Amino acid sequence: MMSAPNGQRKKQVPEGFKVLKEGDVEILQHGNDVFYNKTQIVNRDLSIAILRTFVEKRREEDAAAKANKKKRGGEGQGGGGKGKNKQAGQHASGAGSSAAPGAIGGSVSDGPGGVGNGPVASASGAPGAGESGHAGKVEERRGESGPEPGPSDDAAGSGPSHNEKGAVQGASGSTETANGDGGASSSGAAHGRGKGLAPLKVLEPLAASGLRSLRYAIEVDGLGAVLASDIDKVAVEACRRNIEWNGGRAALVQVREQDARLLCLQHEKAFDIVDLDPYGSPSIFLDSAVQSVADGGLFLCTATDMAVLCGNNGEVCYSKYGAYPLRAKYCHEMALRILLQCIESHANRYKRYIVPVLSLSVDFYIRVFVRIHTSPNIVKASPSKLSYVYQCVGCDSFYLQPLGRVTQKNNQSRYTPGVGPAVGQACENCGKHFLMGGPIWSEPIHDPAWVAATLSRVRSMKHRYPAYDKVHSILTAVSEELPDCPLYVSLHALSATLKCTPPSAILFRSAVANAGYRVSTSHANPLGIKTDAPMEVLWDIMRCWVKDHPVKPQKDETPGQKILAQQPQIQANFARSNAAQSKAQATRVPRFLPNPEQHWGPKPKAGRKIGPQHASLMGEAAVNGGPSSSNSIPAPIVGSVVAESTGIAEIDGGDEEPPAAKRPKLEAKAEAVGDS
Known part of the structure; x- marks a missing residue:
């Protein structure tokens, strides 16, 4: 017997397989048939943490929308309001009129764990208070909103599947008996009319073994159906095998063998959460993926082609992401901003825009978490969120050139091109020329409110995260970043240009703070410094440092010689400043x-x-x-x-058979x- 309720482990491991345990989930692994990398435990833990915050944010937004509707007099004794309120309710009662009916957008029976028939109801919401001030702009997923459900609309929020005998298979996997008028006696997971927000629908179009989908279904409360899809037949079989192996809440996961792009295109605005985690570049999936996210939904995206994004192959990066990278010290943050502008560009084509809540550079990949909304008016401002980057070839100076501007005249927004150039033909600091890269996303890449809420929740549930220490350190570092200062400078690179011994990071940050500017570290680089101080001020601080710590004379016409030949315009104060030391540093909380x-x-x-x-x-x-x-x-x-209780472990299941050779030469x- 393979199947058993989750938590019971009296199961015989099939011959040739091994069991890998991560969090509350176990998967059966056979050689390298299906991709698994334990480095990605941090990736999945961070995703689970953000999903938990998202579920809570949606509840808060729904409560705010209810209160706002009641305040406007939209809720009467006999039902919902009229006019615009009623139309909004109709729009919110489903996942968009263009989506085909089905448990997850289609009448498909796919075998064990397959997708059955049933209506789709997908959430649509608005950003939280920290997301560009769009709070309260929420489309509701409550059964009490919109028209009365017909025979096919029962328990629409849970996305049930109907069997031939008239029973309803809810998102929780329990079977409910449909009543005569098409309604259903709802269980805990399925929501009928007036029951509040329906469980969120999740799509993982590149599921591989299904480990990520299983962890979402089992470890994150508030989720309904989780659709795990892969085009590889071996991966689909592995996913179904792992669902059966885990049992219990793993039944929330439905499996489909389909091309990721086609699947997303068939389900426009059907999923509240879409997680795109490819092996390599996500570029070919972005256009279809942004269309499948419901209004106010969450889109999670990973890119592992860092050599391309960081400037080793600029022409390839441009062909994939529509931006040219620069090989600079800030390349990892620039990679994040290139990916964000690419997602924004694809979303804009469908009158949609993104609001980043968390963007991370971790190990060998980058990972972004963004919410996607629909608004033709806000899309007009997208050029003002993008900038080109001018990078000096002689020193570390860089400058941003906004692509567009938004100005106000007579209470009307005007959208105009950016004013430039931001720099002259030669660098004012060292006299060298500039390289130009981009465009990049130049707006904030994190939402401080989201980060703070996620960090607090992670601390309160530390036993639920196998990679707690790493997750906590990353979120702590992110929480201390200046949100509105694109890119960062490297203290060691500044010192290398002048060929001097670098000051300690705390002394340099203190000098910046004492000069009246804000300063912080960067999660992407322990030596990175984010600040709103102009580059000229940073070079003045370094000139003052070199005066106190002399260096050997440099050759004429070198960048360092030209920079030191100029007199500083400010007198740097290297006295330690409290503004230069973060709370984590003061309390010795590890960040890297x-x-x-x-x-x-x-x-x-x-x-x-x-x-x-x-x-x-x-x-x-x-x-x-x-x-x-x-x-x-x-x-x-x-x-x-x-690690003992929720970490990773392995159970031997017999001698492993090597996979069939696919590359005879190797x-x-x-x-x-x-x-x-």
Whole structure:
């Protein structure tokens, strides 16, 4: 017997498989058939933390919308209001009129865990108070809004599936008996009329083993149907196997074998949460993905092609993301901003716009969390959220050139081109020329209110996160960033230009703060400094530092010589300032943790035979089938205090059979290495 309720572990592991446990979920792993990388535990933990915040935010927005509607007199004794209020209710009663009916937008029966028939009801909401001031602009998903449900609209919020005998399969997996008028006696997860917000619908179009979808379904309260899809048949079979293995709430996960782009296009505005986590670049999926997110929904997106985004292949980056990267010290934050502008560009084509709530550069990938809204008027302001970047080739000076402007005249918004150029032909600091990159997203990449709420919730549920220490450190670092200062400077790069011993980070930040400017660290680089001080002020501070710490004379016409030849316009004060020290530093809360083990990074793609060429990624032992193989016991995250109860473990299930060789040349090469 494989199936058993979640929590019961008296199950026999199929021969050739191993069990990997992460959080409250176990998956059956067979070689490298389906991609798994323990580095992504942090990715999934962060996503779960944000989803929990999103669920809570939606409840707050729904309560605010109810109060606002009542204040306007929209709720009467006999039902909803009239006119515009009634139209809004009709729009909110489903996931958009263009979506086909179905449990998740279609009448499909897909075998075990497949998608059945039933109406779709998808949430639509508005940003929280911290999201560009659009609070209260919410479309409601309550059964009490909109018209009376017909026979096909029962329990619309839960997205049930109807079987041939008239029973309703709710989002919780329980079977309910439909009454004569098409209504349903609702269980805890399914919401009928007047029951409040319906459970949120989730789509993971690149599900692989289904681990992420399973963790969402089992560990995040307030979610309804979770659709896990993959175009690879082996991955779909693995996903169904893992759903059966976990049992219980894992039944919330439905499986489909379909192309991710086609699936998203078939379900316009049908999902409250869409998580796109590809192996490589997400660029080919973005256009369809932004269309599948409901108004006010959450879009999660990962990109692992950092060599492209960070400037090693600028022409490739432009072809994929529509922006040219620069090889500068701030490249990891620039990569985030390039991805955000690309998502915004795709959303704008459908009169939609994004509001970032969290954007992260972690390990070898970037990950963004954005809400997507529809508003033709706000879309007009999108050019003002983008900028080109001018980077000096001689020193670390950079400047932003906004793409557009929004001005007010007679209480009317006017949209005009940006005014430039932002720089002259030569850098004022060192005399060298500029390179131009972008456009990038130049608005805030985090919502401080979201970050604070997520960090507080993570602290209160630390036992629920296998990678708690890493997650906590990342969110702590993000919470201390200046939200409105794009990109960062590197203290070591400034010092290298002048060929001087660098001041300590706290002294440099103190000098910036004492000069009357704001300053903070960056989560993307421990040595990164974010500030609203102009580059000229930063160079003046460094000139004052060099006066107290002399350097050898430099050759003429070098950037350092030209910078030091100018007299500082301000007198830097290096006295320690409280504004330069964060609360985390004062309380010694770790913000930048080391990798827990060697070869902590990307792994070979699913189905690929592990050969000598992967030694740099996985180590010699993994290539030779040793204990550090990708199928071995994943190590707990450094400093984790919960690895025993909710961490990662492995259960042997017999001798593992090697996957079939898909690349004979590599296999022969590996055998030759083994013979030697």
